[in-house]
Amino acid sequence: MTTGTALDTQIRAALPGDAAALLALDRQVRAEGRWMIAEPDEISEPLEARVDRLRAEVPGRIWLVAERGPRIVGALLITPHRLRRHSGVGTLEILLAEDVRGQGVGRRLLVAGLEGARGAGLRKVSLAVLAENERAIRLYRGAGFVEEGRRVREFLIDGRLVDDLLMGVEIAPYSSSPLHSTSRR
Numbered sequence: 001m002t003t004g005t006a007l008d009t010q011i012r013a014a015l016p017g018d019a020a021a022l023l024a025l026d027r028q029v030r031a032e033g034r035w036m037i038a039e040p041d042e043i044s045e046p047l048e049a050r051v052d053r054l055r056a057e058v059p060g061r062i063w064l065v066a067e068r069g070p071r072i073v074g075a076l077l078i079t080p081h082r083l084r085r086h087s088g089v090g091t092l093e094i095l096l097a098e099d100v101r102g103q104g105v106g107r108r109l110l111v112a113g114l115e116g117a118r119g120a121g122l123r124k125v126s127l128a129v130l131a132e133n134e135r136a137i138r139l140y141r142g143a144g145f146v147e148e149g150r151r152v153r154e155f156l157i158d159g160r161l162v163d164d165l166l167m168g169v170e171i172a173p174y175s176s177s178p179l180h181s182t183s184r185r
Contacts, residue, residue: 009074
């Protein structure tokens with residue numbers, strides 16, 4: 001188990017060279033078999049294609065990593081929606097290595113991600129989380145996320161039907177700026 005605190009962890013923008021380490025973290029979390037929807041053997045995309053996709057530039061994307069020493073122990077991705085009617089909203093994904101959970105790393109990543117999203121002009125960040133992932137739900141609620149919906153009995157995990165909880169947080173007031181406009185020009 002890694003010892004340390006969130007303060008021992010550097011939060012920084014992800015770099016293209018981080019792609020392989022991020023994929024390794026993804027595999028590690030997926031192998032736990034608890035928090036990810038797709039199981040490791042269900043990912044059919046070749047490794048090279050996944051690395052290329054991670055390295056691709058996406059306008060407005062917030063992509064952060066938590067680094068403890070030379071090791072990436074967490075990652076946060078907020079991807080803004082590109083449809084005009086969905087503008088100003090980003091979808092959050094977060095990964096944490098099991099041995100750093102409960103040490104404040106997720107909170108630091110989340111705070112930095114929401115600050116970045118606000119700076120990028122987003123007004124809202126949304127996510128989906130398994131309803132049994134109580135630690136993650138506490139983290140999100142602590143950052144102001146509220147439950148916006150629930151897909152009941154959405155997933156079959158280890159022979160059990162599990163709800164998918166939909167959460168969101170308003171991070172900036174709505175404005176009629178071009179970023180938030182739904183009208184066609």
